[in-house]
Each structure stands twice: as structure tokens, then as C-alpha cells.
Amino acid sequence: MSRTSGGAVPVYLVTGGLGCIGAWVLYHLARQGKRAVSFDLSQDRRRVDLLFEPGRPEPAVFAAGDLTDPAQVLAAVREYAVTHIIHLAALQVPFCRANPALGAQVNVTGTVNVFEAARQAGVAHLAYASSVAVYGPPPTGQAGQIVREAPLEPVTLYGVYKIANEGTARVYWRDHGISSTALRPYTVYGVGRDQGFTSGPTKAMLAAAAGKPYHIPFNGPCQYHLASDVALQFIEAAEQPLAGAYAFNLGGRPTASTQIAELIGAVCPGAQISCAADPLPFPAGFDDTPLREAFPRVYAAPLEEGVRQTIEHFRALLRAGRIQVE
Numbered sequence: 001m002s003r004t005s006g007g008a009v010p011v012y013l014v015t016g017g018l019g020c021i022g023a024w025v026l027y028h029l030a031r032q033g034k035r036a037v038s039f040d041l042s043q044d045r046r047r048v049d050l051l052f053e054p055g056r057p058e059p060a061v062f063a064a065g066d067l068t069d070p071a072q073v074l075a076a077v078r079e080y081a082v083t084h085i086i087h088l089a090a091l092q093v094p095f096c097r098a099n100p101a102l103g104a105q106v107n108v109t110g111t112v113n114v115f116e117a118a119r120q121a122g123v124a125h126l127a128y129a130s131s132v133a134v135y136g137p138p139p140t141g142q143a144g145q146i147v148r149e150a151p152l153e154p155v156t157l158y159g160v161y162k163i164a165n166e167g168t169a170r171v172y173w174r175d176h177g178i179s180s181t182a183l184r185p186y187t188v189y190g191v192g193r194d195q196g197f198t199s200g201p202t203k204a205m206l207a208a209a210a211g212k213p214y215h216i217p218f219n220g221p222c223q224y225h226l227a228s229d230v231a232l233q234f235i236e237a238a239e240q241p242l243a244g245a246y247a248f249n250l251g252g253r254p255t256a257s258t259q260i261a262e263l264i265g266a267v268c269p270g271a272q273i274s275c276a277a278d279p280l281p282f283p284a285g286f287d288d289t290p291l292r293e294a295f296p297r298v299y300a301a302p303l304e305e306g307v308r309q310t311i312e313h314f315r316a317l318l319r320a321g322r323i324q325v326e
Contacts, residue, residue, distance in 0.1 A: 008081060008083055009083075010035065010084055011035045011037060011082050011084070012025075012029055012034060012037065012082070012083075012085075012235075012238065013036075013037050013039055013076060013077060013080065013086070014026060014037065014038050014039065014060070014088065015040070015067060015087045015088055015089035015110075016040055016088035017037075017039060017040050017060065017062070018038060018043075018044060018062075020047055020188065020193045020194070020227055021188065021230050021234065022038065022040070022088045022089075023048045023051055023192050024190070024227045024228050024230070024231035025086055025088070025235060026048060026059050027048075027051040027059065027231070028232055029059075029235065030059035030060065032235075035060075036059070036061070037060060038060045038061065038062045038063065039063050039067075039073070039076050040063075040089065041064065041065065041067065045062070047191075047192035049322070050192055050322065050323060054322075063080070067089050067113060068105045068106060068109055068110050068113070069113070073113045073114060073116075074113075074116070074117040074121065076117075077117045077120075078121050082121065083123065084123070084125075084126075084238045085114065085123055085125075085126035086234050086235065086237075086238050087114045087126060087127070087128035087129065089106070089110060090107045090158075090161075091106045091107055091158075092158065092197075093133065093158040093196065094196070094197065096157045096161065097156070103157055103158065103161060104161060107158070107162070107164075107165070108161050108164045111168055114126065115168055115172045115178060115180075118172075119176050124177065125241035126180050126238065127180070127182070127235075127237035128180060128181075129182070129183060129185070130162045130165060130182040130183065130184045131158065131162045131184050132185070132186045132282055133162055133282070134154055134159050134162050134163050135150060135151075135159070135282060135283060135286070136281070136282075137281050137282065137283070150286075165182070166182060166245070166247050169245035169247075170245040172245070173244055173245040179241045179243060179244060179245065180245050180246070181237040181238075181240075181242060181246050181247075181248070182246065183230070183234060183250060183291075184247060184248065184286070185225050185230055185250050186198075186222055186225060186250060186252070186285075187223065187224050187280075188225050188226075188227050188230055189201050189202045189224055189225070189227065189307075190226050190227030190228060190306070190310050190313075191227070191310060191317070197217065198218075198280070200216040200217050200218065201216055201260045204260070204261065204264060204273045205307065205310050207271075207273070208264045208265075208267070209314035209315045209318060210325045211268075212272075213272035213273070214272070214273055216260070216261065216273065216274070216275045216276065217278075218276055218279060218280050219257040219258060219275045220257070220279025220280060221254035221256050221279075222254060222284060222285070223251065223253070223255070223285045223286065224252060224255055224306070225250050225252060225300075226301045226306035226309070228299075228301075229300060229301055229306075230250070233250070233295075233298065233299050236295055236299075237295075242294060246294065248290055249287060249290075249291065250291065250300075251289075251292075252288075252300060254284040254285040255303060257276075258275050260307070263304055263307045264307060266304075268311060
């Protein structure tokens with residue numbers, strides 16, 4: 001049984017708290033007055049610092065730790081009396097391709113360590129990040145959104161590792177009663193999204209805010225999710241346990257990179273944003289009906305509004321000298 005049933009003060013462990021989505025989770029937890037612990041091997045806090053005004057109180061406890069070491073993960077859960085877990089730490093597609101063994105250690109073994117720490121420490125539920133990379137290219141001749149029953153046929157090691165994590169979650173539910181909710185984002189954008197192949201649209205927004213050109217390295221339709229919204233959905237998933245091991249796609253209107261460039265141009269007239277011809281090796285979109293059936297609230301800002309907010313945020317950071325264009 002989770003500690004929260006005993007009236008303990010909720011404490012949220014956020015693995016990968018210094019990444020893009022992790023930083024936004026810390027931001028929203030702080031705004032909600034909730035206690036958070038960031039567990040991350042890195043000590044680079046630049047993404048978190050972009051979201052908070054200088055001189056503010058610390059938004060979380062920042063614990064340096066190695067996800068591949070089960071003792072360190074368990075120690076963090078126990079030391080900080082963690083009641084909620086949001087597991088986001090992972091190596092992205094290019095890093096898994098460059099070092100498959102390390103990718104498996106972090107993404108697969110690390111996730112096992114999180115589930116095992118939850119079991120040993122009595123945390124009965126957790127939320128964690130999966131990905132639409134669990135799917136492969138769209139079937140020949142098929143257009144539109146992929147239905148919930150679509151087969152999982154990844155074309156990247158990253159996607160294979162995410163499938164393994166979803167299997168781990170099912171086993172921990174069956175064997176130990178640890179429930180879990182995985183969210184599968186597609187293309188996340190927003191302040192702090194500065195690495196990974198699909199970070200191109202966000203980098204284009206920053207470049208446009210700075211009056212510089214940018215070339216998005218892919219085209220074709222995909223779904224976009226504002227990082228702030230994704231963070232809020234992870235918090236919701238951590239706070240509302242479902243009886244089982246669930247994985248939900250995030251939805252949204254499939255949008256081509258050329259359309260993103262147009263939206264950027266609407267906010268920054270004269271922006272020089274170009275796009276490559278190659279599409280992403282995934283279907284255009286995924287059905288989010290199961291997510292909307294399971295949760296009373298789904299966070300999904302209109303893309304036009306999300307792009308505007310992101311560019312305005314970048315403009316403020318540029319004026320303050322708190323961010324630079326690569």
C-alpha cells in the first residue's frame with residue numbers, strides 16, 4: 001500500500017528531473033506547492049533554470065544519482081520518503097544508436113531498478129515515459145491515425161527498450177500489484193527541448209525568436225505536444241492510479257514541419273525556417289481515445305497557442321541574456 005494512505009506528506013521522485021519534461025514537471029510541482037526530488041546523473045541545471053526566475057527558492061531537492069545502480073535508486077526513494085514516482089530518465093534515440101549497451105543499461109535496467117525500488121519501499125504506483133517509438137512505420141497504403149490495437153514493431157533500439165519497459169510494468173503489476181501508467185509522447189516541443197532528433201521544431205522557434213534562420217531536419221505529419229502539457233499529464237498519471245499496467249498515446253492534430261514553419265512565421269514575420277523532405281519513420285498520429293477515457297483531464301494546448309507561448313518565452317529569455325542560439 002502506498003504511504004499516502006497513511007497521511008504522509010506527498011513527495012515526488014522525478015528521475016531525469018534535469019531533462020526537458022523533467023524540468024517542466026519540477027516547475028509545475030513547485031507551482032502546486034508540492035515537494036519534489038530530482039534524481040539525475042547530470043548536475044547540469046540549465047533547463048530548470050530557464051523555467052524559474054533567478055534568486056527564487058530551490059524548487060526541489062537535487063539528488064545526483066545513477067539510475068543503473070539499484071542501491072542508489074532505492075536509497076533515494078527511502079531517504080526522501082517518496083510517495084509518488086515519475087520516471088522520465090532515459091537516453092534518446094541517437095545515444096542508444098551510438099552506444100546500444102549503455103542505452104539498454106539506462107533505459108531498460110534503469111527502469112527495472114525504479115520498479116524494484118518502488119516494490120521494496122512500498123510505493124504502489126508510478127508513472128513513467130514510454131514513446132511512440134514502440135511503433136514502426138505506417139503500414140503501406142494506410143493514412144490517418146493508428147488505432148490502439150496497432151502492432152508494436154519498432155525500428156530503433158530506443159523503441160525496443162521502451163517495449164521492454166512496458167513489459168516490465170505488466171510483470172510488476174501481475175507479480176507484485178505495482179500499478180503503473182506510461183505515456184507515449186510523439187514530438188515534444190517547448191523551452192528546454194534542446195536535444196534529440198525531434199528537437200528541431202523547438203530549435204526553429206528559438207532561432208526565429210533570435211532573428212536567425214533554421215532548417216528543421218524532417219518533414220511529414222506528426223503530433224506535437226507542448227512540454228508543459230506533457231509534464232502536467234505525467235503528474236496527473238502519478239496521482240491517479242489505475243488498476244493495472246497501462247500505456248497511453250498522446251493525441252493531437254498531425255501537423256507537417258512546413259506547417260510548423262508557417263505557425264512560427266505568424267508569430268515572427270519574416271522568419272527563415274526551412275524543412276527537410278524526409279518524414280519521421282513513424283505514423284502520422286496515434287489515437288488518444290483511451291487516455292481521454294481513463295483521465296478526466298487531458299492537457300493539450302492548441303498548437304498555434306503553444307508555438308506562440310514558446311516563442312514569447314524564448315524572446316523573454318533572450319532579452320534577459322539567459323539563453324543563447326547555437
